[in-house]
Amino acid sequence: MDERKRDSIVAYLRRRMAELGIEPDDIAASIAADQERLRAARYRDALGHTWDGKGDAPQWVVQATSAGQSLEHFAITGTPEPASGKSTGVDWRQDPFAGSRLAKVKPEQVAIS
Template sequence: MSKEIERAEAITWIRVQMAHYDLTIADLADAGCFVDRKPSPQPARYRNAEGQTWDGQGAMPDWLQRAVNAGQSIEFFRIG
């Protein structure tokens, strides 16, 4: 079964359940269904002389990548 079909079936199921229980989007929001679950920001682990920082998560920022490509150790920029 393709992802598109599975997705369409899931949406249909959700709509049926909402109708059956007389639920609205507001009811779901009040129940916390749409809470932003992004992780809290991590403290900076690396900093350059201009004050630019990176927490070590995700892709290395351009400023740090350029320094590393130029031969500088990443540990040079480590905080603490």
């Protein structure tokens, strides 16, 4: 991204933040809360849905386990890798739900090459 385009985007974001009364501290607090939520997550599916393992299981966990997938398949190990900014798509060869309605991917999550 060139410098002029970046400056234009920054100016636009600052103007919109001022219009909506959003302070930089609000954004920092929101990012911190999101990171804390992700750290608390113990399970994650391919679409990025997370669950901390407490309380009632969310629908995506119920559907996956009802279809025969083990809960340990979704266990988060280590720290999540930062997004590279480029979607790699979906490797259906390794997806146990390929061909089922559980394997559906939303169009906005698929990179168009």
